[in-house]
Amino acid sequence: MTSPDRPDGVTTVRTTAPAHTQAPVPSPQPYISVSGLCVDFETQGHVTRVLNDIHLSVERGGFTSLVGPSGCGKSTLLKVLAGLQAPTLGRVSVGGMTPAEAVRQRRIGLVFQEAALMPWKSAFDNVCLLMEIVGTFGDKEAIRARALELLNIVGLGHAVDRKPSQLSGGMRQRVAIARALALDPEVLMMDEPFGALDAITREEMSDFLLDLWQRTGKTIVFVTHSIDEAVFLSRDVTVMATGPARILECLTVPLAYPRNEDSYATQAFAQTASHLRKRLKEGHRAGRAS
Numbered sequence: 538m539t540s541p542d543r544p545d546g547v548t549t550v551r552t553t554a555p556a557h558t559q560a561p562v563p564s565p566q567p568y569i570s571v572s573g574l575c576v577d578f579e580t581q582g583h584v585t586r587v588l589n590d591i592h593l594s595v596e597r598g599g600f601t602s603l604v605g606p607s608g609c610g611k612s613t614l615l616k617v618l619a620g621l622q623a624p625t626l627g628r629v630s631v632g633g634m635t636p637a638e639a640v641r642q643r644r645i646g647l648v649f650q651e652a653a654l655m656p657w658k659s660a661f662d663n664v665c666l667l668m669e670i671v672g673t674f675g676d677k678e679a680i681r682a683r684a685l686e687l688l689n690i691v692g693l694g695h696a697v698d699r700k701p702s703q704l705s706g707g708m709r710q711r712v713a714i715a716r717a718l719a720l721d722p723e724v725l726m727m728d729e730p731f732g733a734l735d736a737i738t739r740e741e742m743s744d745f746l747l748d749l750w751q752r753t754g755k756t757i758v759f760v761t762h763s764i765d766e767a768v769f770l771s772r773d774v775t776v777m778a779t780g781p782a783r784i785l786e787c788l789t790v791p792l793a794y795p796r797n798e799d800s801y802a803t804q805a806f807a808q809t810a811s812h813l814r815k816r817l818k819e820g821h822r823a824g825r826a827s
């Protein structure tokens with residue numbers, strides 16, 4: 538069902554709530570809220586508006602994907618949410634505080650397309666590192682036990698001693714996810730984390746991430762330009778248009794959890810993906826015309 542357009546011009550599409558059998562139960566209060574967000578960049582004396590009047594709401598325990606054409610501003614929006622980029626205008630709240638405060642309180646875990654592990658350290662030592670720096674996770678033994686637990690959670694209990702060069706791309710991303718989880722953040726913000734992986738590994742990582750989400754109840758904000766990835770993973774998908782980036786639509790995916798290989802073959806999956814594809818094309822055309 539499509540609700541009337543909001544005053545900010547965003548179409549909200551709400552479908553019948555799926556029967557989430559294992560997924561975290563969302564709370565009615567948004568965990569992340571963004572209103573009237575604009576970001577301008579200045580290059581060589583010329584100011585460009587990259588994000589324009591963005592309104593977004595992510596529920597606690599939700600899984601929201603941001604999709605949009607390359608260069609439309611997805612990473613910039615994620616950076617604002619993660620406190621890495623200051624807004625030019627607008628309000629942003631993460632867990633009831635500013636992103637900078639949420640970072641200070643270690644509520645945000647980040648995962649990027651490149652795992653960016655310390656190449657000379659083992660998977661195990663890479664996961665221990667932040668906990669050792671932060672110093673609030675107990676003694677050496679407690680940190681080691683937690684790192685081992687996290688590596689088991691991401692399915693790497695057998696590879697703890699391997700260096701990054703001895704791990705596949707998917708395994709390196711699992712280490713990066715374990716490292717992001719080490720400080721026990723409330724939200725994982727992920728910027729195209731599977732973008733550098735081959736198609737099959739990418740689908741395996743999607744299965745893994747859904748399982749992890751269901752087990753940990755973390756809020757996840759996931760940037761991707763893959764429509765199928767967004768539909769498979771997300772409870773909510775936010776479609777961004779380019780030039781300057783704005784939100785075209787927020788859609789709730791009408792697929793129940795748990796999701797698996799069969800989900801890709803359902804009519805709901807095909808219809809949602811086709812709808813998103815059309816909206817993305819519209820957004821792309823609008824960007825070229827502006």
Ligand SMILES: Nc1ncnc2c1ncn2[C@@H]1O[C@H](COP(=O)(O)OP(=O)(O)O)[C@@H](O)[C@H]1O
Pocket residue numbers: 578579580587605606607608609610611612613614
């Ligand atoms: N620090 C910056 N200074 C100037 N322009 C930037 C900066 N960061 C990003 N941009 C521009 O903002 C736009 C959006 O970039 P980005 O958020 O990386 O897009 P996406 O992640 O959707 O591919 C691009 O045109 C990019 O060149």
Ligand SMILES: [Mg+2]
Pocket residue numbers: 611612613728
């Ligand atoms: Mg990007």
